[in-house]
Amino acid sequence: TAQISPTVVDAVVIGAGFGGIYAVHKLHNEQGLTVVGFDKADGPGGTWYWNRYPGALSDTESHLYRFSFDRDLLQDGTWKTTYITQPEILEYLESVVDRFDLRRHFRFGTEVTSAIYLEDENLWEVSTDKGEVYRAKYVVNAVGLLSAINFPDLPGLDTFEGETIHTAAWPEGKNLAGKRVGVIGTGSTGQQVITALAPEVEHLTVFVRTPQYSVPVGNRPVTKEQIDAIKADYDGIWDSVKKSAVAFGFEESTLPAMSVSEEERNRIFQEAWDHGGGFRFMFGTFGDIATDEAANEAAASFIRSKIAEIIEDPETARKLMPTGLYAKRPLCDNGYYEVYNRPNVEAVAIKENPIREVTAKGVVTEDGVLHELDVLVFATGFDAVDGNYRRIEIRGRNGLHINDHWDGQPTSYLGVTTANFPNWFMVLGPNGPFTNLPPSIETQVEWISDTVAYAERNEIRAIEPTPEAEEEWTQTCTDIANATLFTRGDSWIFGANVPGKKPSVLFYLGGLGNYRNVLAGVVADSYRGFELKSAVPVTA
Numbered sequence: 090t091a092q093i094s095p096t097v098v099d100a101v102v103i104g105a106g107f108g109g110i111y112a113v114h115k116l117h118n119e120q121g122l123t124v125v126g127f128d129k130a131d132g133p134g135g136t137w138y139w140n141r142y143p144g145a146l147s148d149t150e151s152h153l154y155r156f157s158f159d160r161d162l163l164q165d166g167t168w169k170t171t172y173i174t175q176p177e178i179l180e181y182l183e184s185v186v187d188r189f190d191l192r193r194h195f196r197f198g199t200e201v202t203s204a205i206y207l208e209d210e211n212l213w214e215v216s217t218d219k220g221e222v223y224r225a226k227y228v229v230n231a232v233g234l235l236s237a238i239n240f241p242d243l244p245g246l247d248t249f250e251g252e253t254i255h256t257a258a259w260p261e262g263k264n265l266a267g268k269r270v271g272v273i274g275t276g277s278t279g280q281q282v283i284t285a286l287a288p289e290v291e292h293l294t295v296f297v298r299t300p301q302y303s304v305p306v307g308n309r310p311v312t313k314e315q316i317d318a319i320k321a322d323y324d325g326i327w328d329s330v331k332k333s334a335v336a337f338g339f340e341e342s343t344l345p346a347m348s349v350s351e352e353e354r355n356r357i358f359q360e361a362w363d364h365g366g367g368f369r370f371m372f373g374t375f376g377d378i379a380t381d382e383a384a385n386e387a388a389a390s391f392i393r394s395k396i397a398e399i400i401e402d403p404e405t406a407r408k409l410m411p412t413g414l415y416a417k418r419p420l421c422d423n424g425y426y427e428v429y430n431r432p433n434v435e436a437v438a439i440k441e442n443p444i445r446e447v448t449a450k451g452v453v454t455e456d457g458v459l460h461e462l463d464v465l466v467f468a469t470g471f472d473a474v475d476g477n478y479r480r481i482e483i484r485g486r487n488g489l490h491i492n493d494h495w496d497g498q499p500t501s502y503l504g505v506t507t508a509n510f511p512n513w514f515m516v517l518g519p520n521g522p523f524t525n526l527p528p529s530i531e532t533q534v535e536w537i538s539d540t541v542a543y544a545e546r547n548e549i550r551a552i553e554p555t556p557e558a559e560e561e562w563t564q565t566c567t568d569i570a571n572a573t574l575f576t577r578g579d580s581w582i583f584g585a586n587v588p589g590k591k592p593s594v595l596f597y598l599g600g601l602g603n604y605r606n607v608l609a610g611v612v613a614d615s616y617r618g619f620e621l622k623s624a625v626p627v628t629a
């Protein structure tokens with residue numbers, strides 16, 4: 090790279106999802122900084138650019154799965170159903186990019202391969218797979234928390250003569266009508282794609298490893314009157330969302346599940362089941378489902394009884410029946426369990442009957458059966474949170490590699506910064522909030538851009554957290570996580586889903602309202618926990 094003369098800008102933004110789009114808007118349109126944004130994708134949208142699989146739907150309600158920062162944007166928005174589909178979200182994000190004239194700042198189809206801090210110049214040198222080199226004082230990483238694909242290697246996979254597709258790399262418009270399709274994975278994505286594919290394909294074989302608890306999503310058409318009522322009250326709605334814990338827009342319950350009679354408890358569960366929504370079922374019914382074992386079991390057993398009612402064949406129901414704690418990201422679906430009553434859908438329980446190998450014609454299980462397939466779909470999720478960081482060569486002070494810095498576990502101070510990586514910010518980095526994400530993304534991007542503005546105003550050369558502040562934040566997040574049952578439900582929330590990945594606490598489970606207070610408190614307390622290096626000599 091020595092021969093290439095780098096382009097110098099004030100800030101580099103990596104990613105063009107909700108986070109990157111808003112970061113470029115804040116830094117350029119509001120602060121007048123020169124900014125270049127990158128995305129591997131050929132257009133904006135992030136998650137919603139990549140996840141084009143049939144059935145892809147947000148499980149945040151439509152009116153809250155969007156930006157809140159601009160009143161006119163909110164008033165101009167519209168939606169057809171209570172939940173918003175992938176094509177609609179993609180269209181929305183593209184329209185935001187055009188509305189704020191952001192497209193010209195992005196280089197699409199361009200992967201950032203390295204970001205190296207040059208101590209003497211106090212600049213980050215950012216290189217891309219196109220051979221370009223940029224230098225910038227600030228780097229904002231908006232690389233996505235559910236973005237680096239988890240693609241398990243099955244024995245014999247390379248001999249398969251059919252097609253393999255990961256849901257997060259679904260080719261645009263790819264239709265599987267009339268095909269014999271296998272799906273591996275029954276998380277949120279698996280449930281959506283299985284439900285959508287079942288009526289279209291000739292035969293669907295679902296390879297089920299760990300069945301999960303799910304409740305109906307309850308997606309319904311909305312009227313103009315309903316939308317107008319929301320718009321009339323948008324300020325109040327966002328205000329209460331940003332003060333809440335999970336930011337999904339419903340009233341979070343504080344009622345202990347065991348404080349009411351069994352009959353009353355089941356009435357409350359039934360009401361939530363009929364209304365729909367995964368987070369609503371877990372956090373809107375009672376206040377202690379995620380923390381108290383008896384409460385958790387009450388919710389789990391209610392859902393199990395529903396599954397037993399819905400799935401007609403008892404043997405199939407057994408294969409789909411979750412056991413143990415209800416303590417992962419709460420799922421909701423659009424008729425998922427019902428799908429197994431179709432004659433063309435078959436469940437294979439791969440814990441009791443593991444996949445032996447993939448052959449030219451399909452998947453062979455331990456019982457010797459060949460499941461013949463034209464297409465094998467991987468709904469196997471993501472190397473969540475730190476996955477995309479580890480795929481870039483990132484070096485901070487003294488050449489410290491991010492993978493060495495995060496050798497034990499990925500850490501941060503406040504989810505947005507990490508020690509030894511000056512002027513380097515993260516959107517949804519390790520130990521950020523676990524919520525409906527757009528309001529958390531906005532919170533972080535606003536904090537980052539306010540901090541950049543503060544540094545520019547005060548001629549701060551470099552800002553980074555102290556290792557002590559970072560350790561304290563990790564401890565805070567660990568203590569909060571340990572007070573919940575979530576630490577016991579192996580999933581991507583704790584990095585427990587990818588072979589070889591060391592499980593650890595990856596989220597601040599203290600809620601968005603508290604998180605916002607912490608961020609504001611740190612700033613009010615003269616950037617408590619940060620080291621600010623002045624560009625000008627400090628006079629006595």
Ligand code: FAD
Pocket residue numbers: 103104105106107108109127128129130134135136137138140145146147148149154199200201202231232233234235236278477481516517524525526527530
């Ligand atoms: P992303 O949208 O993931 O964007 C990151 C971008 O960075 C990607 O486009 C990627 O290509 C790019 N990138 C990464 N590394 C590089 C690199 N080295 N060089 C160049 N580009 C790079 N959240 C909710 O709150 N509610 C939901 O209902 C919900 N549903 C979801 C459903 C699915 C199927 C998935 C996968 C996620 C869902 N999420 C949901 C989470 C969702 O990811 C966030 O809500 C949000 O879209 C994240 O935005 P982001 O900008 O932080 O990251």
Ligand code: NA7
Pocket residue numbers: 235241273274275276277278279298299418468469470471581586
């Ligand atoms: P998830 O929730 O991580 O689900 C992945 C699924 O794939 C899950 O059922 C896994 O089973 C299964 N899986 C993963 N690897 C394998 C292998 N090797 N063999 C068989 N089965 C496997 O990812 P999603 O995409 O569904 O959802 C992630 C988030 O994105 C979601 O919460 C939304 O926020 C959007 P396991 O449970 O590990 O036994």
